[in-house]
Amino acid sequence: MTRILVTGADGFIGSHLVEHLVRQGHEVRAFVYYNSFNSWGWLDASPEDIRKDLDVFAGDIRDPHGIRAAMRDCDAVLHLAALIAIPYSYHSPDTYVDTNIKGTLNVLQAARDLGLSKVVHTSTSEVYGTAQFVPITEEHPLHGQSPYSATKIGADQLALSFHLSFDTPVAILRPFNTYGPRQSARAVIPTIISQIASGARRIQLGALHPTRDFSFVTDTARAFEAVLLSDAAVGQVLNAGSGFEVSIGDTAQMIASVMDASVEIGHDSQRLRPAKSEVERLLADNTRLRAVTGWAPAYGGLDGFRRGLVETVDWFSAPENLGRYKAQAYNI
Numbered sequence: 001m002t003r004i005l006v007t008g009a010d011g012f013i014g015s016h017l018v019e020h021l022v023r024q025g026h027e028v029r030a031f032v033y034y035n036s037f038n039s040w041g042w043l044d045a046s047p048e049d050i051r052k053d054l055d056v057f058a059g060d061i062r063d064p065h066g067i068r069a070a071m072r073d074c075d076a077v078l079h080l081a082a083l084i085a086i087p088y089s090y091h092s093p094d095t096y097v098d099t100n101i102k103g104t105l106n107v108l109q110a111a112r113d114l115g116l117s118k119v120v121h122t123s124t125s126e127v128y129g130t131a132q133f134v135p136i137t138e139e140h141p142l143h144g145q146s147p148y149s150a151t152k153i154g155a156d157q158l159a160l161s162f163h164l165s166f167d168t169p170v171a172i173l174r175p176f177n178t179y180g181p182r183q184s185a186r187a188v189i190p191t192i193i194s195q196i197a198s199g200a201r202r203i204q205l206g207a208l209h210p211t212r213d214f215s216f217v218t219d220t221a222r223a224f225e226a227v228l229l230s231d232a233a234v235g236q237v238l239n240a241g242s243g244f245e246v247s248i249g250d251t252a253q254m255i256a257s258v259m260d261a262s263v264e265i266g267h268d269s270q271r272l273r274p275a276k277s278e279v280e281r282l283l284a285d286n287t288r289l290r291a292v293t294g295w296a297p298a299y300g301g302l303d304g305f306r307r308g309l310v311e312t313v314d315w316f317s318a319p320e321n322l323g324r325y326k327a328q329a330y331n332i
Contacts, residue, residue, distance in 0.1 A: 004228070005071055007031040007061055007107065008080030008122075010041025012183045013175070013220055017078065018043065020221040022050050031070050031081065034058040042182050061103035068110040076118035078224055079107045082155075085186045086126070086148045086273065087332045093147035100151035101158065108162045108170070116169070118234070120227050121159040123174035124152050125213070125241065125282050134245070135285035138174070138237045145277045156237070163235050171233040173223060176241030176284045180217030180308065181315035185331040188248055189214070189309070192255045193316045198327035202264045206271030208249035213241040213284045216299035216308035226293035233292050241284020242300045258309050259317075270330055 004021060008014040009030035021028050032040050040056055059066035061081040071077060083089070083099045104121065111119045128136050129143030144150030162168040179189045188205070195203040223240040227233045246254075249265070256263045272278075289295050299308040315321055 002075045003027045003029055003055075003073060005029045005031055005074040005077040006080065007067070007077065008082065010039075010043055011080065012042065013178055013217060014080045015042035015046060015182060016180065016217045017080070017221040017224050018054065019046055019050050020218070021225060022053050024225065028053070029055040029057055029070065029074060031057050031059060031061075031067070033081075034060055045182070061106065062098050064106040064109065067106045068114070071110045071114055071116065074116065076116055076120070076228060077107060077111055078120045078228060079104065080122045082122065082152070084124075084148065085184075085332060086146050087186070089146055089148035089151075090274070096147055096151040101154045104155040104158055108159060108168060112162060112166050112168045118228060119159070119168060119170045120224060121156065121170060121172045123156050123172050123237070124149065125174060125176040125239070125284065126279060127153045127156060127174070128282070130279050131281040131283060134281065134283040135243065136239065136283060137285045138239055138288060145279060146273070169234045171227050171235070172237040173227050174237060174239050175220050175223070176213040176215050176239065176282060178215050178217050178220045180312050181321075183217070185325050185327070189251065189255070189312060190316065190325070191331075192252050193259070193313055194322060194325045194327040196256060196259050196261050196263060197317045197322050200328070201262065202266050203252065204266050204268040204271065205248065205252060206268065206273070207278060208252070208265065209247060209280070210278060211245045211247050211281045211283065212251075213243065213245055213282050214251070214305060214308070215240060215242045215297065216304070216311075219297045219299050223289060223295050226289070226295040230293045236288065236292060238289040238292060239284045239286050240289055241286050242297045242304065243284055243286055244301050244305060245281070245283040246305065254306065255309055255313065258306065258313050268330065
């Protein structure tokens with residue numbers, strides 16, 4: 001690949017992906033969200049040897065002209081830019097349609113017109129809704145249980161339609177519950193860690209019984225590169241998950257154990273999803289991704305999950321990192 005455009009490069013997964021690609025010798029153009037502070041998001045925290053090799057383009061995924069300009073001279077695009085906070089989608093769904101659906105259309109149109117050799121579109125395990133069977137294969141029915149997941153279903157279908165209609169070389173990667181350093185406190189693992197690290201011994205959470213398939217962020221970054229480099233991935237939807245299932249309650253207890261803390265878990269009603277919107281169970285079948293690309297999770301199973309939690313706790317516990325978070329506030 002001559003140059004790879006990464007949209008959403010300033011975000012949690014995007015910044016880790018950019019760092020991974022640069023370290024693997026790829027030439028990367030990082031598409032970050034324009035702001036008056038000239039902030040590159042989490043890329044500002046990247047090592048200097050990474051930042052000096054980056055070609056940073058500030059823009060807005062909702063603007064078709066900007067994304068087209070960013071994509072010129074690129075051979076492939078890894079499209080991660082999206083609004084992802086599920087609670088925020090309940091009261092501001094219009095912004096999710098503009099960003100997740102129209103933004104994806106802008107990427108697809110530009111890639112088609114400019115003749116890019118690969119488009120890797122980012123999906124989410126939330127498109128499956130509560131598991132109707134486990135492990136969840138790519139043939140599992142799609143069930144939009146939140147405005148967020150509905151817009152991601154729409155974006156996925158747009159991406160597939162461009163492959164079927166115009167032969168655009170699209171592949172869809174569907175990560176399950178990625179976690180790790182830099183993740184937003186909207187997510188449950190940073191919520192637990194930041195509260196304990198700030199001294200709380202009664203932590204506030206929502207529902208404890210749902211299960212998730214947590215994937216460490218470096219495994220997700222490696223999955224993106226694997227799909228990027230696989231010709232056989234074109235036209236495919238591919239689950240990226242660890243294949244390990246754990247409840248939110250057990251996750252909280254495991255984090256407390258890693259942090260050597262005795263905690264009591266309290267329930268905060270504002271952290272609960274509407275009853276019919278809660279995704280009760282997620283567990284990935286990653287067989288297809290393994291077969292098509294040779295990828296395998298390095299942090300799979302209970303042992304891998306604990307190793308990933310240790311690395312995540314170490315990062316969040318550093319004062320300079322913990323200070324970025326409002327640990328006692330509910331982050332919508």
